[in-house]
Amino acid sequence: MEDKKILLSIKDLVVKFRVRGKKLTAIRGVSLDIYENESIAIVGESGSGKSVFTKTFAGMLDSNGYIDNGSILFHDEELADTVVRKNTISDKMISHALNKLNVYAQYELGADIHKEMEALKAERADKEKISREQSEASDHAIAELGIKKTEAFNLKQTLDPKTDKAKIRELSQSIKDMEREIKKLLKDRMTMELEASKAVKNDTAYIGKYDSKMSELKAKYDAAVKGSISEETRKRNEVLAREVYLSIGRYSFFKRAQLLHMLLAALKQAMVTGVDLSDDTQRNAVFDKVAFRVKYLDETADRLHGICVLNLANVKYAKDWYQIRGKKIATVFQDPMTSLNPIITIGKQITSIIMKHQDVTEVEARAQALDLMKKVGIPNAEARFDDYPFQYSGGMRQRIVIAIALSCRPKILICDEPTTALDVTIQAQILKLLKDLQKEFNYTIVFITHDLGVVANIADRVAVVYAGQIIELASVDEIFYDPRHPYTWALLSSMPQLAEKNTKLYSITGTPPSLYNKVVGDAFAPRNPYCMKIDTLKEPPMFKVTDTHYAKTWLLDPRSPKIEKPEAIQNIHEKLLKAFNI
Numbered sequence: 001m002e003d004k005k006i007l008l009s010i011k012d013l014v015v016k017f018r019v020r021g022k023k024l025t026a027i028r029g030v031s032l033d034i035y036e037n038e039s040i041a042i043v044g045e046s047g048s049g050k051s052v053f054t055k056t057f058a059g060m061l062d063s064n065g066y067i068d069n070g071s072i073l074f075h076d077e078e079l080a081d082t083v084v085r086k087n088t089i090s091d092k093m094i095s096h097a098l099n100k101l102n103v104y105a106q107y108e109l110g111a112d113i114h115k116e117m118e119a120l121k122a123e124r125a126d127k128e129k130i131s132r133e134q135s136e137a138s139d140h141a142i143a144e145l146g147i148k149k150t151e152a153f154n155l156k157q158t159l160d161p162k163t164d165k166a167k168i169r170e171l172s173q174s175i176k177d178m179e180r181e182i183k184k185l186l187k188d189r190m191t192m193e194l195e196a197s198k199a200v201k202n203d204t205a206y207i208g209k210y211d212s213k214m215s216e217l218k219a220k221y222d223a224a225v226k227g228s229i230s231e232e233t234r235k236r237n238e239v240l241a242r243e244v245y246l247s248i249g250r251y252s253f254f255k256r257a258q259l260l261h262m263l264l265a266a267l268k269q270a271m272v273t274g275v276d277l278s279d280d281t282q283r284n285a286v287f288d289k290v291a292f293r294v295k296y297l298d299e300t301a302d303r304l305h306g307i308c309v310l311n312l313a314n315v316k317y318a319k320d321w322y323q324i325r326g327k328k329i330a331t332v333f334q335d336p337m338t339s340l341n342p343i344i345t346i347g348k349q350i351t352s353i354i355m356k357h358q359d360v361t362e363v364e365a366r367a368q369a370l371d372l373m374k375k376v377g378i379p380n381a382e383a384r385f386d387d388y389p390f391q392y393s394g395g396m397r398q399r400i401v402i403a404i405a406l407s408c409r410p411k412i413l414i415c416d417e418p419t420t421a422l423d424v425t426i427q428a429q430i431l432k433l434l435k436d437l438q439k440e441f442n443y444t445i446v447f448i449t450h451d452l453g454v455v456a457n458i459a460d461r462v463a464v465v466y467a468g469q470i471i472e473l474a475s476v477d478e479i480f481y482d483p484r485h486p487y488t489w490a491l492l493s494s495m496p497q498l499a500e501k502n503t504k505l506y507s508i509t510g511t512p513p514s515l516y517n518k519v520v521g522d523a524f525a526p527r528n529p530y531c532m533k534i535d536t537l538k539e540p541p542m543f544k545v546t547d548t549h550y551a552k553t554w555l556l557d558p559r560s561p562k563i564e565k566p567e568a569i570q571n572i573h574e575k576l577l578k579a580f581n582i
Contacts, residue, residue: 004035004036004037004038005035005036005075006033006034006035006036006075007034007035007036007074007075007076007411007412007444008033008034008057008072008073008074008075008412008444009033009034009071009072009073009075010030010031010032010033010034010070010071010072011031011070011071011072011073012029012030012031012069012070012071013027013029013030013031013053013056013067013069013070013071013072013313014027014028014029014067014068014069014070015027015049015052015053015056015061015065015066015067015068015468016065016066016068017062017064017065017066018064018066019064019516020147020150021143021146021147021150022143022147022516023516024515024516025068025468025515026049026052026065026468026515027049027052027053027056027468027469028467028468028469028515028519029069029070029469030053030070030468030469030470031470032463032470032473034412034444034446035444036411036442036444037438037442037443037444038444038445038460038461039435039438039444039445039447039458039459039460039461040444040445040446040447040459040460040461040462040463041447041448041449041454041455041458041459041461041462041463041476042054042446042447042448042449042463042465043449043450043452043455043462043463043464043465043491044450044464044465044466044491045450045466045508045512046450047512048465048466048467048468048512049465049467049468049469050448050450050465051416051448052065052468053465054331054414054416054446054448056072056312056313057072057074057312057329057412057414057446058321058324058325058329058331058414059312059315059321059324059325060325060331067313067314070313071311071313071314072311072312072313073309073310073311073312074310074311074312074324074328074329075310076310076328076411077307079308079310079323079324079328080307080308080309080310081307081308082246082249082250082294082305082306082307082308083303083304083305084245084246084249084250084303084304084306085249085302085303086299086301086302086303086304089253090245090249090304093244093245093256093260094241094242094244094245095241096260097240097241097244097245097260097263097264098237098238098241100264100268101237101240101241101264101267102229102234102237104264104267104268104271104272105229105233105234105237105271106225106226106227106229107225107268107271107272108229108233108271108274109224109225109227109229110220110221110224110225111271111272111273111274112274113217113220113221113224114221114272114273114274115273115274116217117214117217117218117221118273120210120213120214120217124200124210127196127200127206128196128197128200129193129196130189130192130193130196134192138185138188138189138192141185142182142185142186142189145178145181145182145185146182148178149175149178149179149182152171152174152175152178153171153175155171156168156171156172156175159171236277236278239296240267240277242296242299242304242306243287243293243294243295243296243306244260244263244264244267245260245304246294246296246304246306247259247263247287247290247291247292247293247294247308248260248263248291249294249304251317259290259291262290263287263290263291266286266287266289266290267286270282270286280295284309284311287309288311288314289314290316291316291317292308292309292310292311292314292315292320293308293309294306294307294308294309295307295308295309310324312324326353326356326357326405326408326410327357327408327410328408328410328411328412329410329411329412329414330405330406330408330410330412330413330414331405331413331414331415331416332398332401332402332405332413332414332415332416332418333401333416333418334416334417334418334420334421335421336389336394336397336398336400336401337389337397339401339404340389340397340400340401341389342388342389342390343388344388345385345386345387345388346373346384346385346386346387346388346389346392346400347366347369347370347385347386349400349404350365350369350372350373350400350403350404350407351365351366351368351369353404353407353408354368354369354407354408357407357408358408366385368407369385369403369407370382370385372403372406372407373385373400373403375403375437375440376399376400376402376403376406376433376437377399377429377433378396378399378400378403394421394422394423394426395422395423395426395429395430398418398419398422398426398430399430399433401418402418402430402433402434402437406437406441406443409441409443410443411443411444412443412444412446413434413438413443413444413445413446414446414448415434415445415446415447415448416448417448417449417450418430418434419431419454420449420451427454428457431454431457431458434458435458445458447459452480452491452492452495453495455476455479456476456480459476460475460476461473461474461475461476461548462474462475462476462479464479464485464487464488464491466487466512466523466524467512467513467515467519467523467524468515468523469523469552470552471485471487471488471524471551471552471553472484472485472487472488472550472551472552472553473542473549473550473551474545474546474548474549474550474551475548475549478545478546478548478549480492480572480573481572481573482545482549483565483569484543484545484549484551484553484555484556485524485551485552485553485555486524486528486529486530486553486555487524487528488551489565489566489569490506490508490527491508492568492569492572493506493566493568493569494506494507494508506568508527509527510526510527511527513526519539520536520537520539521534521535521536521537521538521539522535522536522539522540522552522553522554530555530563532554532555532560532561534554535554540552540553540554540557543556543557
């Protein structure tokens with residue numbers, strides 16, 4: 001894929017959900033590059049994390065879900081290109097930012113000493129805490145009681161007050177007992193922490209040594225930050241001040257003022273702690289705490305020009321999603337009726353989206369909508385324009401959803417199992433439609449499915465997902481003819497088309513692991529018939545098979561025994577030809 005431009009670059013993505021007082025890690029450190037105009041399939045069992053992964057691209061996570069770590073860089077030149085007009089307000093804000101940055105830059109002169117001071121404070125803080133083992137035991141006991149209390153309360157809510165009075169009284173008493181026990185555990189924890197802190201404060205030798213060292217470092221620090229910053233730093237700050245304004249210029253005046261204060265505070269903290277602001281990655285991370293960073297490119301008398309670093313993992317404001325969701329990244333869901341309003345005509349639903357994202361009249365929007373309806377294969381589009389969704393068949397409704405998704409010419413089209421609810425004949429038509437339209441509209445398809453037959457028809461590359469991780473990534477031919485991960489072998493073996501007469505259809509034994517708990521070793525190990533001891537102890541790295549093929553399994557380690565893929569998927573090409581009478 002070297003000749004293709006990276007459109008979306010996901011690095012070390014971690015997504016978590018808060019569920020009944022516990023945290024579930026749905027995506028565990030996924031990294032993936034998605035290219036322009038390609039079709040990539042995300043494959044795996046239900047609950048593997050396929051949909052959650054792609055929902056992060058468009059900010060569609062449920063309210064209890066959040067991105068805990070990682071970045072999602074969206075390389076869209078049109079959206080990234082940023083122009084901000086210069087006026088007296090912008091000049092004042094840039095001047096204010098520059099003056100502040102030149103003052104804050106003095107803290108960089110003492111950054112190394114500041115790190116020593118922080119390390120000394122951290123050492124004392126650790127001494128004043130209870131041991132790690134005590135802390136973990138206390139946290140575990142409190143969390144377990146909290147879960148049991150919640151379960152008891154939920155069970156109590158399901159009981160009938162008329163017939164289950166005794167059971168309700170029993171549960172109410174149990175809940176009160178657990179509340180008392182939780183309070184006691186919290187009190188015991190506080191007592192242990194106070195005793196640990198007292199022990200350090202009573203250690204006069206250690207306190208004397210600590211105070212002496214801290215006084216010495218403070219004196220050095222105060223002397224260092226009184227120095228003069230270099231001319232090179234001043235020039236950097238001039239660019240930085242412009243980048244600050246470029247990054248906030250698209251907002252209203254009051255929002256700009258608020259974000260200016262927040263960005264300067266973030267940059268001050270970065271200078272105090274010694275962040276290398278000449279490094280793009282570190283500078284991006286500082287800006288991401290507040291707003292997208294806009295790299296300064298050039299300026300004229302009346303405008304500033306820059307390019308935005310679009311990290312979709314750090315979108316802070318809903319208005320920013322309006323420029324991305326639908327307009328640049330669109331989604332086609334499994335059931336078209338979840339996307340269509342049953343009491344609004346088809347034509348109105350398409351034109352409203354076009355008018356929302358494009359500066360066109362209703363007449364122009366109608367013409368575009370009719371053109372799209374024809375392109376997605378709606379017969380007699382003019383006559384069907386004012387029909388309601390219930391007057392369309394399932395396949396036609398899905399075509400309309402595709403038309404709506406494509407109405408703003410998105411760069412990425414996420415297809416979340418869009419053919420699962422359709423007849424196989426219609427399914428083939430929809431897949432062909434998506435591929436045909438891709439040539440005209442030049443979008444990237446991210447296709448979510450558990451059906452490997454669909455994968456063969458639409459994908460250029462395949463990412464196999466298991467327990468929130470990509471465990472194999474390869475071209476579609478390599479996945480079918482040279483799979484390397486035992487989970488991929490199991491998925492292929494489960495294809496009904498490969499089942500022969502008088503043989504039992506293969507199914508994967510067991511269930512995926514609970515993602516509430518930390519997964520130790522290879523997540524697939526308990527279900528893997530080729531499991532080795534190391535699979536239960538250590539997570540495998542991603543091994544490179546070819547330039548386009550990677551798999552996360554210890555079987556690819558040179559020290560591992562050589563194991564052939566299952567007989568069911570050997571000579572898979574010939575078996576598929578035979579199955580379909582080709």
